Amino acid sequence: MSEKGITYKDAGVDIDAGNTFVRMIKPFVKATSRPEVISDIGGFGGLFSLNTNKYKNPVLVSGTDGVGTKLKVAMLANRHDTIGIDLVAMCVNDIVVQGAEPLFFLDYFATGKLEPEQGAAIVKGISEGCIQAGCALIGGETAEMPGFYEPGKYDLAGFTVGVVERDAIIDGSSITVGNTLIGIASSGLHSNGYSLARKIIFDAMGLGIDDQLPGTGRTVAEELLVPTKIYVRTVLNLLRDFRVNGIAHITGGGLLENVPRILPKGCKAVIRRDSWTVPPVFRTLQEAGAIADTEMYRTFNCGIGMVLAVPEKEADEILIRLSGLHEEAFIIGEIAKCEVGSESVELV
Template sequence: MSDQRITYKDAGVDIAAGNSFVNMIKPLVKSTFRPEVMAEIGGFGGLFSLNTTKYKNPVLVSGTDGVGTKLKIAFMADMHETVGIDLVAMCVNDIVVQGAEPLFFLDYLATGRLHPEKGAAIVKGIAEGCRQAGCALIGGETAEMPGFYSDDEYDLAGFAVGVVDRDRIIDGSGISVGNRLIGIASSGLHSNGYSLARKLVFERMGLAIDAEFPGTGRTVAEELLTPTRIYVRSIMNLLKDYSIKGIAHITGGGLLENVPRVLPKGCRATMHLSSWERPLLFDVLAEAGNVERDEMYRTFNMGIGMVLAVAEQDCDDMLDRLNGLGEHAWVIGEITACPENSDPTQLVEG
């Protein structure tokens, strides 16, 4: 047995690098703070004071998610400033569909070896996502795990908490036949379907990460790393003046699987496929793999990031509001009666 002294750094964990990383991200984290935040970064837990005078009967709503295999694209391109936006988006978009205002966010970054500059780039994206959502980044965890992850790879997970008054919770129970479906445009793939997308782009199409993605004038990296759109501010703006019967965040499972999650028994979502502008990206992927229509709509968002079920009389005003807020929105269908033992979603050509 050798008498040579071994340090934690020799085992692959650099505490000094970790301290440097924390100092680099402090101003990024502070830029997201809301008045309710009660402590600086560095404590064992984040402190957030809930303003109970703002709510009659507050209900906390939480969500957690990751970025998935989209991270593989970030590794290939060595581009890390946008995946943090994806991380926040996948969490806050999930809780705003229930009418909840996101309050705070925590992140978990695990890596084989901590590179402070790369870590700071990731947190820069997380902070940007929090600013877009109006929530505070009040804490997180960075785990350096040599031998578990390779030195140049990492994984991300996030956790968001929001609040809504009990009588303003959106759960889909108010949806009825005749309601209209408003679709709000996605920014691209968002953070779902990347296992199939990577297979199509790199194996079937044989494209390199810095090649042009056909028909877009952008590189593969730029197209596939487009960050997930955050819909919080637009939906919270609508909720000030309108009643929304149900909202579906179009994530894994696409339009076919996510819209039924908010439908009451006896209701079907009938969607007209020619009613919105589908980004070229999806047509390129479908053609590359000869992917069947329903497989595409079950895997990808197909250009729609959120679906809102609304009363017919409110539909036009809500569309005008959304488009005025910088969204692209369309009436993409309606709620129809669902025969017993029938699919709760119906895709109509034309």
């Protein structure tokens, strides 16, 4: 048989580059391993042996998410080493609010032309995120799709599975009138509202990726690429010693859309806007874009990454614990009775 003819590489898919990429990321993947992992990278599926002796009635909790148009900022800046932290954060933060400990993580990385160094930087960030969350990176998919993505462009998706005891699931049903709301500070924009942020910064303000972003003391790239904070270890620490009735991860939709997701009927969240210091980046965006307050609070986290509903008598001790965990936290409001037809979040 003749060896001549069109090859897969000629069509834009480089199998050798893929093999090089796998070799490059193996140390990053290995660094995230947990005792329950019983497979190595390269298999058709990741194997994880759940220690059922550790639980009475375990419930698996799954989550999936992406990074959104924050990816465009990473591409503009040609900085790819932290975007993987965002990917992990958006998934694990969603399941820990239900009381689940993240166990393992998988990623999907799609690109027009695989550049092993770029891909390795991305997976290094995913690995760092998994280490921060305490979960294992047990597998993933790298899709090289010439003609679908432009060279240098890529997309990411993440998937995580965690576990919680059935009687320890946090679903907000135990939230009652009089509960205190504690907000844990975000690290910045996290991974939400970037389409609006980019429109304001690049179009309305006319800034470039390496220009200084007014009020922040950072360049546009430095500010917009601050990784999403991973709250897993903090939340699990609190759950060991305190009663937490509900937790909301403040992602897309901001405080106005996410807090109501955990509120039982008859309850509303009264949030005091002057109870925490809003980071400068949000002030800059609001002023430059002439954004209404309501739009701000339903698009961005505005400095609060997690909201906890806790018994009033435990609030002060929880704040002390959070300080000991090096988290900045605030009492931002309380749960009040909700009249029929009224808003479930009241900003005062």
